[in-house]
Amino acid sequence: MREPAISFGSISTRGRAIEATSDGMLTAMGQLAAIALEKQKAKDRSQAAKEANTASAVAQVAREEMAAEQRRSSPAVVARKVSLRRRAAQARATAGPVAPYVRARGAVVEVEPRRKRPRL
Numbered sequence: 001m002r003e004p005a006i007s008f009g010s011i012s013t014r015g016r017a018i019e020a021t022s023d024g025m026l027t028a029m030g031q032l033a034a035i036a037l038e039k040q041k042a043k044d045r046s047q048a049a050k051e052a053n054t055a056s057a058v059a060q061v062a063r064e065e066m067a068a069e070q071r072r073s074s075p076a077v078v079a080r081k082v083s084l085r086r087r088a089a090q091a092r093a094t095a096g097p098v099a100p101y102v103r104a105r106g107a108v109v110e111v112e113p114r115r116k117r118p119r120l
Contacts, residue, residue, distance in 0.1 A: 071077060
């Protein structure tokens, strides 16, 4: 069972190299390799799923931006904006010149805080 073997490397690994050639050890190493391969496949699958989710989210954002741009540049929306601007301009022209700050009834007026007198 134990046959002399020529091995290279440090002395601490020579005994392991001889023991690793037994049938039971080779079977166990094969099983460990299969488990490691299965773990790597599962990791690759989850990574691929994450990348697919990221790609789909980016594509969804791009689609939403394109749809929003199409809505903004549609003739109906442009006509509505022009109409609103025209009505606002008419209202400003009708109101005439107005001071930049006009007190409206019920509006909150903020007053600058008074400086406290220093205590002596």
